[in-house]
Each structure stands twice: as C-alpha cells, then as structure tokens.
Amino acid sequence: MAKLKAKNLREEDLNDKREARKAELTAFREIAKICGHCNDKKTAAKTVSEASADTFFGLFVKHVGTLEEKGVVVAVLDASFDVPVFKYGVVKRVYVNRLDMARDPEFHENAAPPRLTLYWKSKDGVNPIVVQEITICTVVDVVLSALPEPTKYQAVIKMQPTAEAPKLSDLLAANVEKLGTDGEASISNEDNVLDMRAETIFADLGSLLCFHI
Numbered sequence: 001m002a003k004l005k006a007k008n009l010r011e012e013d014l015n016d017k018r019e020a021r022k023a024e025l026t027a028f029r030e031i032a033k034i035c036g037h038c039n040d041k042k043t044a045a046k047t048v049s050e051a052s053a054d055t056f057f058g059l060f061v062k063h064v065g066t067l068e069e070k071g072v073v074v075a076v077l078d079a080s081f082d083v084p085v086f087k088y089g090v091v092k093r094v095y096v097n098r099l100d101m102a103r104d105p106e107f108h109e110n111a112a113p114p115r116l117t118l119y120w121k122s123k124d125g126v127n128p129i130v131v132q133e134i135t136i137c138t139v140v141d142v143v144l145s146a147l148p149e150p151t152k153y154q155a156v157i158k159m160q161p162t163a164e165a166p167k168l169s170d171l172l173a174a175n176v177e178k179l180g181t182d183g184e185a186s187i188s189n190e191d192n193v194l195d196m197r198a199e200t201i202f203a204d205l206g207s208l209l210c211f212h213i
Helices: 002-064 168-212
Strands: 067-072 080-085 090-095 106-108 115-121 129-135 139-146 153-157
Touching: 002 139, 002 153, 080 139, 080 153, 090 139, 090 153
Parallel strands: none
Antiparallel strands: 067 080, 067 139, 080 090, 106 115, 115 129, 139 153
16 A cells, blocks of 8 residues: 555656646747747847948938948958948948959959959050959948939949058058047038938938838
C-alpha cells in the first residue's frame, strides 16, 4: 500500500513538472512572437522614416536646384559606388552609366580595398582619356540634381584626375577650421533657407500624396 501511494505521488509530481514545462514553453513562444512582432514594426517604421526623409529631400532638391558638395566613397561595386554627402545627411549611389565615360570602367575586386577605375572623356581636347581611381575614402565632388519623376533625384560626380583629388585628411582639416570660424553663421543661414522653403515643399508633398490617393 505504501509503495502504491509513493508511486502515485511520483507520477503526480512528474505530471506537475510536465505541465509546468509546457506552460514555460508556451510562455517562451508567446514572448518570442511578441518580440518578433516588435522587431518587424521597428524595421517597418525605420524604412518608412528613411523613405519619408528621402522624399522630402527630393522635393528640396527640386526647389533649390542642383546642389554640389564634397562626398567620401564608403562602398565600391563593379559599376557603382556609395557616397555619403555629410552636409545634407544623405547617402546616394553613383552609377557609372550616368557618367560621361570614354570606355567601360575596370573593377579591381581583389584589390585591398576594392578599386574602380573610371575613364572619363576629356573636355580639354589635350588628353583623350582622364583616369580617376575610386576606392574607399576617396573624396569626390558630388552633384545632386532632380529627376523628372516627383521626389526623385540622382547623384553624379565631377571628373577629377586621381593626382588632383583632395585627400580625406585635408578635407576634414578644412571642415574643422571652417566650423571653428563661421560654422555657426553658416548653419544659421541654411536653417533660414530651409524654413523659408519648408512651407512650399510641404504643400507640394501634400498635393503629391492627394494625387496618388
């Protein structure tokens, strides 16, 4: 009798442990589901925020016209490269087929770091081809211009022989010096320009959204 009672107690204890384990697994699955849902929402919100900022900047470029600024290459591919324009807080991909090339570029994939050689058509009539090397941290002159499509804009670079290209260290030093002298005034003036154009840009954005709806 005592053995039977002990056996029943052990079975009850095992059953309780199984039920507790099932409850824990269910709770873990629910928590994982909630976390996954939150991560998806966060990713979607970030994507929408970036798209919204890009749309606004596209309208800004359309209103103010072509913008030229220094940029630094951060990624090199076989027919394009990514350039952040720090002044405007954007990163654009420059496609080689939109540049005035004399021949196809050469992509040196095995180089460290990867390098893209551009062959520009010469505009001075002296040299038939101007060679420009594009690699990580190459400083380039970026030109941002509006495209026919609403809110769309593109980035190209100006021709610059490799020997004449400024170094990243020189660019950083110049920016630090400029920020120390007239950086605050420059930022203030740019803020005023943005404020003056913001109302018009938002009006155009509202019209565009209403048109698509």
